[in-house]
Amino acid sequence: MKKTILRALVPATFALTLAGCGGGAEAPAENAANEHASEEGHAEEGVVTLTQQQITEAGIEVVRPTIGGVAGAIEVSATIEGDPQGVQVASAAIAGRLVSLTRNLGQPVGRGDVLAVIESREAASLKGEIEAARARAALAQSNLRREQRLFAERVSPEQDLIAARTAATEANIALRLAQQQLAATGGGGGALNRVTVRSPISGQVIARSATLGQTVAADAELFRIANLSKVSVAMSLLPADAGRVQPGAQVEVAGPGRRQAARVTFVSPVLDETTRLVPVIATLDNGGNTWRVGETVNASIIVPAGGDRTVAVPSAAVQMIEDKPHVFVRTATGFKAVPVTLGRRNGGQVVVTAGLNGGERIASTNSFTLKAELGKGEAEHED
Known part of the structure; x- marks a missing residue:
């Protein structure tokens, strides 16, 4: 009986021993796999x-x-300015009182549009001279026609005809001179004592120093007109940097939320007396009114590479x-x-x-x- 029990226990004990051995073999394999995965994860850092x-x-x-x-770049702070070729001043040609102003800041104007009307005694005097010169010219023409008729009838000598012709010519010259003097002041229409100030170019009013009712002197600035379809980028460079910049060089202009390319159009041959820097100007297209005159921007001037x-x-x-x-x-x-x-x-x-x-x-x-x-x-x- 005892032998039978022993025979039944031996296979069970042997099976447990094998199971224990099998479990011990699987653990090292799992640990090795985990270590390998860890090494792979470490190798993949930064990927x-x-x-x-x-x-x-x-x-x-x-x-x-x-x-x-x-290519290198010279980075400087710059200022947007009106194109020097596209900014002009409308001024009073004669002294007088401003009785009308037709434009304000920011408004568009066309070439020849009336900006202001000046009431002036000088304008009245000029227009009076035109009227007098016109009357003298008419009288001279009448005398010339009479002398021509008398000369044809052999009543008046040729010398009187020549004198009448000369007087008519001089009267016409005097009339044209008076008209040109008035035109130079901007006159030519309206009341006898008034002249107009007209816009010299098409563009936009960027400055107005005139006030209605103000008495202005001759040549006083009333308006400043700018064609802002192109603007200038004004920069100041050290002499060593300016020597590397040539007209036509590309400039990257950057402002808040904006970036655009420009071209250098002027590199001054002399230093600024105050800053001792070299003024440099680039031209920037502004057809969309992206850039405002007076604002500060960042400019990068692209210079040739060193090879x-x-x-x-x-x-x-x-x-x-x-x-x-x-x-x-x-x-x-x-x-x-x-x-x-x-x-x-x-x-x-x-x-x-x-x-x-x-x-x-x-x-x-x-x-x-x-x-x-x-x-x-x-x-x-x-x-």
């Missing part, structure tokens, strides 16, 4: 996995760094990760964040002194989405 379709949908543009021939092998990337391609600059380099499965060392900025580009060799393909536009995706993946890994 964002994306398909080509995902890259396209995210609007990420992939470009190559610029190698050599990197070196400098590596540069777009400023938008650089992202700060853990307070260090990184660039996302394209890989077979997505992008990898590569730490870089930055140098000077050249307009919209920044020089990379270490971290890239120039042969990579990098994310430029919307690279910040890769930074966000990378941060999301690291947070999930920590969890």
Whole structure:
């Protein structure tokens, strides 16, 4: 009986022993797998996995760094001014009292439009001279016709005909002179003692120093008219920088929410007496009234490259990760964040002194989405 019980226990004990051995063999295998997964996760730090379709949908543009021939940029503060060729003054040609003002600040005007009316004794005198000269010219013409008739009838000598013809010519000259003098003042219409001030160009009123009823002197400025379809960007450069700038150089003008290209049109050959800097002017198209005269903007003057092998990337391609600059380099499965060392900025580009060799393909536009995706993946890994 005892032998029978022993025979039944031996297989059960042997099975338990095998089970215990089997459980011990599986634990090391699981631990090895976990360690391998941990190593893989560590190797994938800084990597964002994306398909080509995902890259396209995210609007990420992939470009190559610029190698050599990197143009420099001189960045300065500038002021928007009216184009010197498109700003003119409307002034009073004679002294008098302002009895009418037809335009205010900001209003558009056309060439020849009436801006103001001046009441003046001098205008009355000029118009009186025109009337007198016109009467003398009419009398001289009448005498000439009479002498021509008498000479034809052989009643009057030729000498009287010549004298009458000369008097008529002189009277016409005097009349034209009086009319030109009045026209020079802006007169020619309206009341006898009034002259008009007209706009010299088409544009917009940007300054008005006239007040209704005011007595103004001759040559006093009343209005300032500007054609603002083009404006000027006024800059001041150090002499060393000005020597690198030539007319025709491109200028990137930036203001709040605006950016536009301009061209250098003037580099002064002399220094400003007060600042000891070189005045530089660029012309900027303003057909959409984007820029306002008097506002301060940032200007980057693009200057020729030095011909070196400098590596540069777009400023938008650089992202700060853990307070260090990184660039996302394209890989077979997505992008990898590569730490870089930055140098000077050249307009919209920044020089990379270490971290890239120039042969990579990098994310430029919307690279910040890769930074966000990378941060999301690291947070999930920590969890």
